[in-house]
Amino acid sequence: MNEKLCCANFYQTDYARLLFGNSMHPGGLGLTKELGNKISITKGSRVLDVACGSGTSAILLAKNFGCHVTGIDLGAKNVDEAIQNAAREGTSDYTEFKTSDAEKIEYQDESFDYVLCECSFCLFPDKKITSNEIYRVTRKGGKIGISDIVLRGELSQNLRDSLYRFVCVLEAKSENEYAGYLQDAGFHRINFDDKKETLLELLDDIKKRVFAAELLLGLKKIQLEIDLDKTKRIIRELRECVESGLLSYVLITGQK
């Protein structure tokens, strides 16, 4: 299986749900709303959510900003869930979801006023192609809102390997590198806003979920084929990297 599909499949597993819940990014829906406000999403506008997962953010954006949101994700199961979630939340008229690769977005040029991408740009193996695709489908004057993990240096090889297996995060970059991809694609007014505290909070949440899973495993209430001790060790190491400033989470905005 190729690297991209393997990554998309990971985010559909029970393990990923256990770690992250439904909103699979630091800061949860609060940060999604903040991102939407930052780029001033307007009522009736067309929004694309690249790598939308199970549609949680798209549904929130449609409800809060009165916009029409298209969500694309490589994981077909995620897309099916997003369609069901939207029906349950009563936003089916304002949201649509499709299986599509961020490196080959199946929409025409300038189809969207705003393009969002949360906690996913770091996963894409070819950021140049993805940046060009996001630029292509954004209308002139339209805005982008990205939230993602930044890596400001080298992780130990051990942590790098674990992270790849743990959450597919192999390709996080520094602020300068992200800005470079977006500027090369044609975006300007690139801005960063550090949200390190959201990453620390997510790691604390994950730790609590892992403890809860351990308890349930002990009581034989669930079955999980994963090494929870190793997961706890990785979380500890990651926390150190965030506290030292090596890893963080940022909001990135820009304009076409």
Ligand SMILES: C[S@@+](CC[C@H](N)C(=O)[O-])C[C@H]1O[C@@H](n2cnc3c(N)ncnc32)[C@H](O)[C@@H]1O
């Ligand atoms: C960390 S989750 C974030 C999901 C969602 N944006 C959120 O914040 O809840 C990463 C998502 O990226 C998707 N993904 C990974 N590679 C992709 C690609 N090449 N094209 C589209 N989606 C992709 C995965 O299927 C997964 O749903």
